[in-house]
Amino acid sequence: MRSLRTPVLSAVATAALVAGALVGGTPPAVAAPSPDLSIANVTAHLQQLQSIATANGGNRATGRPGYKASLDWVRARLDAVGYTTQVQQLSTSSGTSYNLVADWPGGDPEHVVMTGAHLDSVAAGPGINDNGTGSAAVLEAALAWAASGNTPRNHLRFAWWGAEEQGLLGSNHYMRTLPAADKDRIELYMNFDMVGSPNPGYFVYDDNLAGNGARDAMTAYYTSKGIAWEYIDVQGRSDHASFRSQGIATTGMYSGGETTKTAAQASKWGGTAGRAFDPCYHRACDTTANVDTTALDRNLDMIGHMVWLHADKDYGATTPPPTTPPAGTNLLVNPGFESGASGWSGTSGAITSSASRPARTGTWKAWLGGNGRTTSENVSQQVSIPASATAASLAYWLRTDTAESGSTAYDTLKVQVISAGTTTTLRTFSNVGAGAGYAQFSHSLLAYRGKTVTVRFLMSEDASLQTSFVLDDTSVTTS
Known part of the structure; x- marks a missing residue:
């Protein structure tokens, strides 16, 4: 396993x-x-x-x-x-x-x-x-x-x-x-x-x-x-x-x-x-x-x-092929984490309702990092991008809080797509430039139409001061 x-x-x-x-x-x-x-x-x-x-x-x-x-x-x-x-x-x-x-x-x-x-x-x-x-x-x-x-x-x-x-x-x-x-x-x-x-x-x-x-x-x-x-x-x-x-x-x-x-x-x-x-x-x-x-x-x-x-089970008539989701449908399961870890894989406990870091909406979010020691945490989910898509986008809201200072990236969060065994990093966030409150980010996934990919948020934290990357309200949508 x-x-x-x-x-x-x-x-x-x-x-x-x-x-x-x-x-x-x-x-x-x-x-x-x-x-x-x-x-x-x-x-x-x-x-x-x-x-x-x-x-x-x-x-x-x-x-x-x-x-x-x-x-x-x-x-x-x-x-x-x-x-x-x-x-x-x-x-x-x-x-x-x-x-x-x-x-x-x-x-x-x-x-x-x-x-x-x-x-x-x-x-x-x-x-x-x-x-x-x-x-x-x-x-x-x-x-x-x-x-x-x-x-x-x-x-x-x-x-x-x-x-x-x-x-x-x-x-x-x-x-x-x-x-x-x-x-x-x-x-x-x-x-x-x-x-x-x-x-x-x-x-x-x-x-x-x-x-x-x-x-x-x-x-x-x-x-x-x-x-x-x-x-x-x-x-x-x-x-x-x-x-x-x-x-x-x-x-x-x-x-x-x-x-x-x-x-x-x-x-x-x-x-x-x-x-x-x-x-x-x-x-x-x-x-x-x-x-x-x-x-x-x-x-x-x-x-x-x-x-x-x-x-020998009777499955009856052949099931018709699944229809393409309507344009604008969020293809992620439990995108706002309000059902806990349902639909997501990764580090146990990273998806939490702890009041120590506020969710953007609701009470649950993915809180990666904030440990102040050498750790690696992640959350991920598989998603299929329809072959008929003319546009496909990954979006999410992120809040970064840190006790670090200066211009050195000690702690990072990588937004990644894994397809056919190849990992592509769409963006890397760090303790540098951490700001107050949530901000929304988005990336095109059109290159992956017709494929099943894994969207992963991967955090790495060093042994010194803490940085918290708090993720909420994710989506993968197509048109």
């Missing part, structure tokens, strides 16, 4: 809510008996990924030989059972990376159900929980489907993404290069990034956008098995974000990373309170010893259930 300082949690579904669903609620119907996928097979897959890492410098990171070896091994397994596989190559700052996409023959090509996981590790270790567990579980679901003899109503596609740890580069590349008509055919994308954490939780993606029907099917499955769950808003931390930004329904599951398990969560799920869900997150100790087999087995069967369920 892509690293952020802290994951941003949504409202949590408590044990009482789970109990309510069991006793008095009416959860969505759970389909006919789910497949019991083989935990022994998945364990063998993880051992193979560990062996690949061990033979290739201890990791399976983007640009390193262990990543390509991992991809080649997964592809060979899929080719052997009848999948049509495609390898997509992309360039990154860490070297060449690859996506692997596998299609099962048959099923209605107008209704595609995708299941995916990122295959790369960080350079520090073999990445067995993050994300060998997701990759191996998705592989086993694909192999089990091939062996089942079932004929799906919908077309099944599985994917293993490269360069997720570099900023979702693989899945972004896939969606950026996929023809619009093919995007419209994807009914659902399910993402599995870390599903066997050693001190596990059971977190279901709840990003308040498309895909709540699939989300509810997942929580209903856990409830039917007596497994408590919580919602989590993972925002831009994993590859589902590349699909969500295109309006495609998404869901997924996460067993926890670097954050600390609370006493309430330990009471509900077992494990150790006050300890990270994965103490080896992004470390050399993320080996085959860093997996909870019980959690992995439960989540493996959940993944099988979701694939089987949505393979």
Whole structure:
């Protein structure tokens, strides 16, 4: 899973809510008996990924030989059972990376159900929980489907993404290069990034956008098995974000990373309170010893259930292509931050209603900096610029307060656009020339029409005096 300082949690579904669903609620119907996928097979897959890492410098990171070896091994397994596989190559700052996409023959090509996981590790270790567990579980679901003899109503596609740890580069590349008509055919994308954490939780993606029907099917499955769950808003931390930004329904599951398990969560799920869900997150100790087999087995069967369920889901008539937003529509989600961090990715706590710095309108804003120590903070959001746009503009209001003096730029805020792995800085603000109150700034984005880009506000502060960059009332509009 892509690293952020802290994951941003949504409202949590408590044990009482789970109990309510069991006793008095009416959860969505759970389909006919789910497949019991083989935990022994998945364990063998993880051992193979560990062996690949061990033979290739201890990791399976983007640009390193262990990543390509991992991809080649997964592809060979899929080719052997009848999948049509495609390898997509992309360039990154860490070297060449690859996506692997596998299609099962048959099923209605107008209704595609995708299941995916990122295959790369960080350079520090073999990445067995993050994300060998997701990759191996998705592989086993694909192999089990091939062996089942079932004929799906919908077309099944599985994917293993490269360069997720570099900023979702693989899945972004896939969606950026996929023809619009093919995007419209994807009914659902399910993402599995870390599903066997050693001190596990059971977190279901709840990003308040498309895909709540699939989300509810997942929580209903856990409830039917007596497994408590919580919602989590993972925002831009994993590859589902590349699909969500295109309006495609998404869901997924996460067993926890670097954050600390609370006493309430330990009471509900077992494990150790006050300890990270994965103490080896992004470390050399993320080996085959860093997996909870019980959690992995439960989540493996959940993944099988979701694939089987949505393979035969009736999606009805083909959904028409999305219409171009009317001219002047603000394409950003939650542009004034009044819904907290919803729609935005980046540094936890940067979007705040703290009264110490006033918002321009309302009570919420993005407050970057103001720490008086060496820090880097950011907020960002993906946005698609219509190909038909004749004008496109990013606008925002900024207030800069500083304790610095003189003409040296000690602290900076960069306004950036990230497209196809390339970062362009539109403007750099600093402590120099900080003034009273908010001022509005704007930049043309017309060069990015027809593309999905990330708009990012990136703050860097040095070790001395503080500078606060307070951002509010953002917009991306087109005509």
